[in-house]
Amino acid sequence: MSSGNNTRYRRSDSRRSVDNGNDNMAWAFKGLAAVCVMLVLLIVAAVIGFFRMQEENVVNHVTVECGEQVTREDFFKSMILFSDEAELSVDLSQVDTNIPQEFDFNITLFNMTYPVRLTVADTIAPTCTVVPYTMYANEKMPEADKLVTDIYDVQQPVTVEYMTEPDLSRTNTSIVYVKLEDPSGNINVVEVPFYISNDVTAPVISGAKNIKAFVGDSISYRTGITVTDDYDPNPTLDIDNSAVDMNTPGTYTVTYVARDAAGNIAMTDIKLTLKKKPATYVEPEELYAVAQKILNKITKSNMTDMEKALKIFHWCRYNINYITSTDTSSWTRAAYDALVKRQGTCYSFAMAAWTLLDCAGIENKIVEREPFRWSAHYWNLVKIDGQWYHCDSTPRQHYNSYVFMLTDAELARFTGGGFNGYNFNHSKYPASATQSVQNRINYGSATVKK
Incomplete structure (x- = not known):
C-alpha cells in the first residue's frame, strides 16, 4: 500500500514539472513578442519623429525686405539637419527681390514635399536730404521736389508733394512739410526750413557808359555790362534801343532795364553818339x-x-x-x-x-x-x-x-x-x-x- 502510494505521488510530481516548463516557455515567447512590438513601435516613432523634425525645420513662410538677397538658408531653422539634401522647385538666384511680390513653391526632402511661400515686401520709406529754401514774397511757389535732394528708395518713382504750404503773402521763417511716397505706399514726411523774403531792393547795373560809333557799325550793347541783385542770382537785363537809327548821325538814348524775381526794376540810360564814318577810316x-x-x-x-x-x-x-x-x-x-x-x-x-x-x-x-x-x-x-x-x-x-x-x-x-x-x-x-x-x-x- 505504502509503496503504491509513493509511486503515484512521483508520477504527479513529474507531470507538474512538465506543466511548469510549458508555462515558462509561453511566458518567454510572450516577453519576446512584447519586446519586438516595442522595438517596432520605437522605430516607427523614430521615423515619425525624424520626418516631423524635418517638417518643423522647414520655414513655410519667408518674408524679405525689398532689395535684400534671399537664400536657401532662409527656409530652414537649422542647416545642420540634412538641409543640404533638400531640393527647391525654384532657383532663388533668379528671384528679383527689387520688386514686391509673393509666390509659392515646394521644398523636397527624403521624398517628402513641403509647400512654402516667399514674400518680398517693401516696408521702408524713401529717404532724402532737405534743402533749406529762400524765396520772395508773392513769388510762385517752387515744386516740392526742389526742397529735397538725394532721394533714395529701392522702388521708383518716388512722388514728392507738399503736406503744407507757407503763406506767401508775408515774410516769415517757417517749416514746410514735404511728403515722399514710394510705389508701395511707404511715406516719409520731412521738415524743410523755408524763408520768405520781402525783397524791395532793385538790381544794380554796372559798366554802362556812353558809346561812340560810326554810322553803320555793329554795336554790342551788352559788352562790359553786369547786373547783380542782393537776393536774385539771375536778374534779367533788357536793352531798349528802339530810338536808335544806325543810318543817321546823331546822339541817341539807350535804356538798360534790369528786373529781379521780386519785380524790382532798375533803369539807366547811356548816350550813343553816331558819326559819319571818316574817309580815312580803317576797318x-x-x-x-x-x-x-x-x-x-x-x-x-x-x-x-x-x-x-x-x-x-x-x-x-x-x-x-x-x-x-x-x-x-x-x-x-x-x-x-x-x-x-x-x-x-x-x-x-x-x-x-x-x-x-x-x-x-x-x-x-x-x-x-x-x-x-x-x-x-x-x-x-x-x-x-x-x-x-x-x-x-x-x-x-x-x-x-x-x-x-x-x-x-x-x-x-x-x-x-x-x-x-x-x-x-x-x-x-x-x-x-x-x-x-x-x-x-x-x-x-x-x-x-x-
Missing part, C-alpha cells in the same frame, strides 16, 4: 590782320601773358616814332598808322598796344590823363595774372625806356624824364595790384625772370 578786320602778323613775329605760343605783354610794349616803344600830330578820326586809324606807318601820338601808341594785346587775348583798358593843363595823354591798364598794371610805350624826353607793369603807387611815384603826368580819375578804373613785380623785368632784353 577793324584790316587792322587786326596787320596786328596779328606783328604779334606772330615778336611772341611765341609758349610765352606767358606777362612775357607777351612785355614784348608788345618793347616793340611799340622802339618801332613807332613819336610825332605831335596824327589822324585820330578813329581809334582804328590811329592804331593802323602806328603799326603800318610806324608813327603817331601817345593816343596812337596806346591804341597800337591795345590792338596787339587784344590779339594776344590779354585784357586791357585805355587810361586817359585827367585833369590835364596843356595836353591829354593816354596809356594802357593791363590785366596780367588776375591783377591790373599800368603800361605805357610812349617815349618820354630824357627817358630811354618805357613803363611796364607799375602799380598805382609805383605810377604815382614815377618821375621818368623828370616829371610824372600820370594823374587820372581812379574811380573810373579797377584798382591795380599792390605787390611790385619790377625785380622780375629786364627792360633792355624784354625778358621776364622766372
Whole structure:
C-alpha cells in the first residue's frame, strides 16, 4: 500500500514539472513578442519623429525686405539637419527681390514635399536730404521736389508733394512739410526750413557808359555790362534801343532795364553818339590782320601773358616814332598808322598796344590823363595774372625806356624824364595790384625772370 502510494505521488510530481516548463516557455515567447512590438513601435516613432523634425525645420513662410538677397538658408531653422539634401522647385538666384511680390513653391526632402511661400515686401520709406529754401514774397511757389535732394528708395518713382504750404503773402521763417511716397505706399514726411523774403531792393547795373560809333557799325550793347541783385542770382537785363537809327548821325538814348524775381526794376540810360564814318577810316578786320602778323613775329605760343605783354610794349616803344600830330578820326586809324606807318601820338601808341594785346587775348583798358593843363595823354591798364598794371610805350624826353607793369603807387611815384603826368580819375578804373613785380623785368632784353 505504502509503496503504491509513493509511486503515484512521483508520477504527479513529474507531470507538474512538465506543466511548469510549458508555462515558462509561453511566458518567454510572450516577453519576446512584447519586446519586438516595442522595438517596432520605437522605430516607427523614430521615423515619425525624424520626418516631423524635418517638417518643423522647414520655414513655410519667408518674408524679405525689398532689395535684400534671399537664400536657401532662409527656409530652414537649422542647416545642420540634412538641409543640404533638400531640393527647391525654384532657383532663388533668379528671384528679383527689387520688386514686391509673393509666390509659392515646394521644398523636397527624403521624398517628402513641403509647400512654402516667399514674400518680398517693401516696408521702408524713401529717404532724402532737405534743402533749406529762400524765396520772395508773392513769388510762385517752387515744386516740392526742389526742397529735397538725394532721394533714395529701392522702388521708383518716388512722388514728392507738399503736406503744407507757407503763406506767401508775408515774410516769415517757417517749416514746410514735404511728403515722399514710394510705389508701395511707404511715406516719409520731412521738415524743410523755408524763408520768405520781402525783397524791395532793385538790381544794380554796372559798366554802362556812353558809346561812340560810326554810322553803320555793329554795336554790342551788352559788352562790359553786369547786373547783380542782393537776393536774385539771375536778374534779367533788357536793352531798349528802339530810338536808335544806325543810318543817321546823331546822339541817341539807350535804356538798360534790369528786373529781379521780386519785380524790382532798375533803369539807366547811356548816350550813343553816331558819326559819319571818316574817309580815312580803317576797318577793324584790316587792322587786326596787320596786328596779328606783328604779334606772330615778336611772341611765341609758349610765352606767358606777362612775357607777351612785355614784348608788345618793347616793340611799340622802339618801332613807332613819336610825332605831335596824327589822324585820330578813329581809334582804328590811329592804331593802323602806328603799326603800318610806324608813327603817331601817345593816343596812337596806346591804341597800337591795345590792338596787339587784344590779339594776344590779354585784357586791357585805355587810361586817359585827367585833369590835364596843356595836353591829354593816354596809356594802357593791363590785366596780367588776375591783377591790373599800368603800361605805357610812349617815349618820354630824357627817358630811354618805357613803363611796364607799375602799380598805382609805383605810377604815382614815377618821375621818368623828370616829371610824372600820370594823374587820372581812379574811380573810373579797377584798382591795380599792390605787390611790385619790377625785380622780375629786364627792360633792355624784354625778358621776364622766372
